[in-house]
Amino acid sequence: MSRVTPVENINYWRHPSLSGIELSQAEFTHFSFDKHVHLDYHLGVVTQGAQQFINKGSRYQLGQHGLSTLNPDETHDGQSRDAEGYRVKVMSIPVEYMNSISQEMGLKAHFFNAPMVDDPALYQYFIQLHDVLIQGQCSELAAESHLLNFMQLLLTRHPSGMLNLRQDRGLSWQQLNRIKQKIHDEPWQNTQLEALADEVNLSKFQFLRQFKLATGMTPHAYLKRVRLELAKKSLTHGALVADVAQQLGFFDQSHLNKAFKQAFLLSPVQFQRRML
Known part of the structure; x- marks a missing residue:
C-alpha cells in the first residue's frame, strides 16, 4: 500500500491549447509509489533531491540533469532516495500525440530505450517548457511550438529503440x-x-x-x-x-x-x- 506521510504539495494542470497533455508538479518526502503503469508517455525531471525507482528489474536514480522517459504500459515504482525528499515536474503525453509527432518527423512509433537519459541541455529545456505551459499565458501557437521544439530535440538526440518482443520469462x-x-x-x-x-x-x-x-x-x-x-x-x-x-x-x-x-x-x- 502506498504511504502518504507527508506530502508537501502536488498540483496538476493542462494547457488549453494542448489536448490530452497533462502537467504535474510535486514535492515528496516519504511517499512511495507502488508498482504501476501509465497509459501515456511520462517525461519528468527532479529539480531538488533525487528519486529512485525500479524499471524492468533494474534500479535507477534520477537526480538533477537527468530526464525520465517512461513508455506507456511500463511497470515501475518510485520513492525518494533519502529522507530529504525530492521535487519533480512531470508531463504526460498521449500515445496518439507522440505517434503524430513521430510521423511528422518521418520516424516510426517511438519507444524509449531506457527509462531515463542523462542530458543536461534537455533537462533545462524541459524545466523551461514545463514552467511556460503551467503558467498558461502563452498563445496556442507559442505553446505548441515550444512543445514540438522540445520533442524534436528529444527524439533526434535519443532515437527510438526497437521494442523487444521476446519475453525471457512469464507470459509470451x-x-x-x-x-x-x-x-x-x-x-x-x-x-x-x-x-x-x-x-x-x-x-x-x-x-x-x-x-x-x-x-x-x-x-x-x-x-x-x-x-x-x-x-x-x-x-x-x-x-x-x-x-x-x-x-x-x-x-x-x-x-x-x-x-x-x-x-x-x-x-x-x-x-x-x-x-x-
Whole structure:
C-alpha cells in the first residue's frame, strides 16, 4: 500500500491549447509509489533531491540533469532516495500525440530505450517548457511550438529503440498483449481470474504466476491502475465522479475516491478542479 506521510504539495494542470497533455508538479518526502503503469508517455525531471525507482528489474536514480522517459504500459515504482525528499515536474503525453509527432518527423512509433537519459541541455529545456505551459499565458501557437521544439530535440538526440518482443520469462508477448487488450477493452468488467487464464490456456495458478513475472504486477493491480488512469482522462473532460465510478467498474463513488487518492494524492474532485 502506498504511504502518504507527508506530502508537501502536488498540483496538476493542462494547457488549453494542448489536448490530452497533462502537467504535474510535486514535492515528496516519504511517499512511495507502488508498482504501476501509465497509459501515456511520462517525461519528468527532479529539480531538488533525487528519486529512485525500479524499471524492468533494474534500479535507477534520477537526480538533477537527468530526464525520465517512461513508455506507456511500463511497470515501475518510485520513492525518494533519502529522507530529504525530492521535487519533480512531470508531463504526460498521449500515445496518439507522440505517434503524430513521430510521423511528422518521418520516424516510426517511438519507444524509449531506457527509462531515463542523462542530458543536461534537455533537462533545462524541459524545466523551461514545463514552467511556460503551467503558467498558461502563452498563445496556442507559442505553446505548441515550444512543445514540438522540445520533442524534436528529444527524439533526434535519443532515437527510438526497437521494442523487444521476446519475453525471457512469464507470459509470451502475444499472450500478454492479448490479456492487456482484453482489460483495456473492458475495464469495467470484474473479470474472473479463471476467464483471463482461459484466454491463454493456462490454469489460474500458472496464469497468475506468469502474468506477475511478465509485468511485476498482479492482474488485479494492473486492472485497478488502468481504471484509475482512465478515470483521470474522464475527469479531465468534465465527467461526474459518480458516473466515472460506475462506468469503470468501481463498487461505488467512495471506492473510487479512496483508490484515486491513494494513487494520485488528490481526490477525484480536487484533481478535476485543477484540470478544468
